Amino acid sequence: MVFIPVILAGGKGERFWPLSRIRRPKQFLSLDGSGNSLLQATADRLLPLAGDWENLWVITASHLVEGIRQQLPQLPDANLLVEPEGRDTAPAVAWTTLEIAKRYNTDAVVGFFPADHAIADEAGFQSTLKAATELAKTEDAIVTLGVKPTYPSTGYGYIEQGTEYGEVSGLSAYRVARFTEKPDEATAKDFLASGRFSWNSGIFVFRAGVTLSELQSYAPTLVSRLSEEGVAAYPTLEKISIDYALMEKTKLAYVLPVDFGWDDLGDWNALERLHEGNTANVEQACHVGRDTQGSILYSSDEEELIVTIGVEDLVVVRDGKATLIVHKSRTQEIKKVLAQLKENPEFRRFL
Known part of the structure; x- marks a missing residue:
């Protein structure tokens, strides 16, 4: 067979x-x-x-x-x-x-x-x-x-x-x-x-x-x-x-x-599981942080800089002209925001 x-x-x-x-x-x-x-x-x-x-x-x-x-x-x-x-x-x-x-x-x-x-x-x-x-x-x-x-x-x-x-x-x-x-x-x-x-x-x-x-x-x-x-x-x-x-x-x-x-890589929090061992933050971006921990930083452009000060447990993602900043405990709500973008013709270009 x-x-x-x-x-x-x-x-x-x-x-x-x-x-x-x-x-x-x-x-x-x-x-x-x-x-x-x-x-x-x-x-x-x-x-x-x-x-x-x-x-x-x-x-x-x-x-x-x-x-x-x-x-x-x-x-x-x-x-x-x-x-x-x-x-x-x-x-x-x-x-x-x-x-x-x-x-x-x-x-x-x-x-x-x-x-x-x-x-x-x-x-x-x-x-x-x-x-x-x-x-x-x-x-x-x-x-x-x-x-x-x-x-x-x-x-x-x-x-x-x-x-x-x-x-x-x-x-x-x-x-x-x-x-x-x-x-x-x-x-x-x-x-x-x-x-x-x-x-x-x-x-x-x-x-x-x-x-x-x-x-x-x-x-x-x-x-x-x-x-x-x-x-x-x-x-x-x-x-x-x-x-x-x-x-x-x-x-x-x-x-x-x-x-x-x-x-199953359900949301941005999965990056922590993919990159185990980094106890402070997960960084897939050009990032400079002060008093930043437990956060996930991602940028699709290595020429762009992300700077964080005094933050904890955040997801910060830059891609093109769109930026996401969300607490790690609320990433499930991203789909609700996308529903809002779909309803507004001005924002559909970001989908």
């Missing part, structure tokens, strides 16, 4: 504004100083599993196609699926899986991967994917990777382990008991203490036919419209995530609890 990794590359990355913009979203950025974008890093770690570029696929939004082709010039045009409008992840997964089943067959093992995550232990990541692929080959299983939590996060969804399946390539596998959306702090602490919960990584591996059959049961309109009309069906499709459309309903969900240094 062939393994087909698919990169989900249509996201907006709004909480990384102003560096992340409509035509230059988070997945096109290099946040670790390596020079490689998050999208390029994702492709690099999936290629050994795919075997070559002919088996690597990307699905993205229409306004990002040019950027995808610039960043991944080796990607065959036929392996780049373009959504005319974003309808969340369920249509993306369903349409791509249908297309892969046509080109290969329903026994093809497919994996879906967000384009904007960071993985510290790439060898561990690849060995985990081999185990997930093995489980998907041998069972009618939709396998998800559950990241072992290190703190009681209220920003992630959680997966509860159910009945133990056994070991697969040295890793313990479990049937999924339930998925839980972002919990409150008390619930997150209970989840962490129980040892039965993992963070939902948004990574899924399955045989194409298994998931298409399950989607036919739980989201029949989605599958029938895409089967009959292909991408032309998009304007009529419900906007819904694959978690809601399928994963929270199927009885075929399995989880591999893993630990390979995963980070």
Whole structure:
């Protein structure tokens, strides 16, 4: 059986504004100083599993196609699926899986991967994917990777382990008991203490036919419209995530609890995790500070100077003609500000 990794590359990355913009979203950025974008890093770690570029696929939004082709010039045009409008992840997964089943067959093992995550232990990541692929080959299983939590996060969804399946390539596998959306702090602490919960990584591996059959049961309109009309069906499709459309309903969900240094890079605070060891500040800018600590300083232009005096726990970002200054505890509110910018014609040029 062939393994087909698919990169989900249509996201907006709004909480990384102003560096992340409509035509230059988070997945096109290099946040670790390596020079490689998050999208390029994702492709690099999936290629050994795919075997070559002919088996690597990307699905993205229409306004990002040019950027995808610039960043991944080796990607065959036929392996780049373009959504005319974003309808969340369920249509993306369903349409791509249908297309892969046509080109290969329903026994093809497919994996879906967000384009904007960071993985510290790439060898561990690849060995985990081999185990997930093995489980998907041998069972009618939709396998998800559950990241072992290190703190009681209220920003992630959680997966509860159910009945133990056994070991697969040295890793313990479990049937999924339930998925839980972002919990409150008390619930997150209970989840962490129980040892039965993992963070939902948004990574899924399955045989194409298994998931298409399950989607036919739980989201029949989605599958029938895409089967009959292909991408032309998009304007009529419900906007819904694959978690809601399928994963929270199927009885075929399995989880591999893993630990390979995963980070979904949700907002600017992630730079502290990427650059561990700097106890005073994270500086990716020409910065001079007095009595400044716990802050994140970023500029896209090394010729620009950021000066801070007497500040603590701030995020300061300069990009072009836009500047962001926000307390680290309130970065989740960046999306609300972007909604304000969208409403004002004078400010839309900054999106």
